[in-house]
Amino acid sequence: xxxxxxxxxxxxxxxxxxxxxxxxxxxxxxxxxxxxxxxxxxxxxxxxxxxxxxxxxxxxxxxxxxxxxxxxxxxxxxxxxxxxxxxxxxxxxxxxxxxxxxxxxxxxxxxxxxxxxxxxxxxxxxxxxxxxxxxxxxxxxxxxxxxxxxxxxxxxxxxxxxxxxxxxxxxxxxxxxxxxxxxxxxxxxxxxxxxxxxxxxxxxxxxxxxxxxxxxxxxxxxxxxxxxxxxxxxx
Numbered sequence: 001x002x003x004x005x006x007x008x009x010x011x012x013x014x015x016x017x018x019x020x021x022x023x024x025x026x027x028x029x030x031x032x033x034x035x036x037x038x039x040x041x042x043x044x045x046x047x048x049x050x051x052x053x054x055x056x057x058x059x060x061x062x063x064x065x066x067x068x069x070x071x072x073x074x075x076x077x078x079x080x081x082x083x084x085x086x087x088x089x090x091x092x093x094x095x096x097x098x099x100x101x102x103x104x105x106x107x108x109x110x111x112x113x114x115x116x117x118x119x120x121x122x123x124x125x126x127x128x129x130x131x132x133x134x135x136x137x138x139x140x141x142x143x144x145x146x147x148x149x150x151x152x153x154x155x156x157x158x159x160x161x162x163x164x165x166x167x168x169x170x171x172x173x174x175x176x177x178x179x180x181x182x183x184x185x186x187x188x189x190x191x192x193x194x195x196x197x198x199x200x201x202x203x204x205x206x207x208x209x210x211x212x213x214x215x216x217x218x219x220x221x222x223x224x225x226x227x228x229x230x231x232x233x234x235x
Contacts, residue, residue: 008180008194011160012153013173020200023182023192027154030179030195031121032076033207035063037177037197038119038148039080040206046118046146052206054081062110062117064088066098066133068126070152096129098122100137107145119148124169125156132156132169139174151175154193158185173198 005021012019024030040052043061047053053061058081065073067089077086088110090102107117120142122133135151142149151172157180159169172178180194197203 004182005194005196008157008182009196011157011180012175012178012196013160014196014198018200019196019198020203021194021196022203023194026183026191026193027070027152027179027181028072028075028193030154030181030193031070031072031150031152032079033195034150034177034179035073035076035080035119035121037202037206038063038150039082041202042148042176043116043118046116058082058086060115061086062088062107062115063119063121064090064098064103064106064117064147065121066090066092066096066123066126068092068096068098068128068131068133069121069123070127070154073121073152092131092133096126096131098133098138100134100141103138104141104145107141107147117145117147119150122149122151122175123156124151124153124172125159127155130155135169135175136171139171142176148177149175150177150179152179154179154181155184157181161185176202 001023009019009021044053049057061082063077063086065087074087088106090098090106093099103120110117120138122135122138124132124135139149153172156169160166176198178196180196182188182192
């Protein structure tokens with residue numbers, strides 16, 4: 001698994017020393033986990049909470065997608081406890097792409113209304129049309145306006161393997177997290193997705209502190225259930 005994750009990170013263009021990821025049951029779960037990272041790390045930091053935001057701490061948060069986004073982003077926000085209205089669906093352009101200026105305008109408008117924009121969920125290879133959002137423009141917006149950028153490249157990410165067509169899916173390396181699906185253009189005969197992150201510490205911060213008792217050694221004092229994991233990358 002680590003070898004495949006490393007290969008997928010290289011395909012995205014992530015730095016080998018700082019990036020990592022994990023394999024999942026498919027793109028739906030990879031997108032779910034990406035929204036979890038954005039919630040616990042980025043929204044928590046923006047709001048200055050002592051821990052990951054929960055309950056009323058999710059009120060007024062906003063995530064931006066195009067009308068071509070995969071259904072799993074909306075489902076993830078529902079299952080993560082966000083109230084209705086968190087997902088802001090913006091119109092794509094004539095080529096079915098989400099553009100940076102549309103998102104920037106929506107973010108500024110929502111912040112002026114006292115809301116908390118915290119993430120963009122772009123798509124690179126939409127299910128309906130195969131369209132690729134303007135990831136470079138969205139990365140600029142995310143950097144300028146302090147947002148988490150996730151790219152659902154479940155369909156389009158594999159195009160990075162093509163010498164001829166790889167630039168049809170540019171700038172994935174600028175995203176905080178990327179979804180890939182080896183059971184699509186990688187022709188795996190069983191369901192398998194992948195979540196890749198630019199900063200491997202994000203996975204440890206959110207998922208590394210709940211190690212099952214049976215994973216721990218019998219020597220010394222047992223690790224507290226919520227203690228940070230210090231084994232490197234999450235299993």
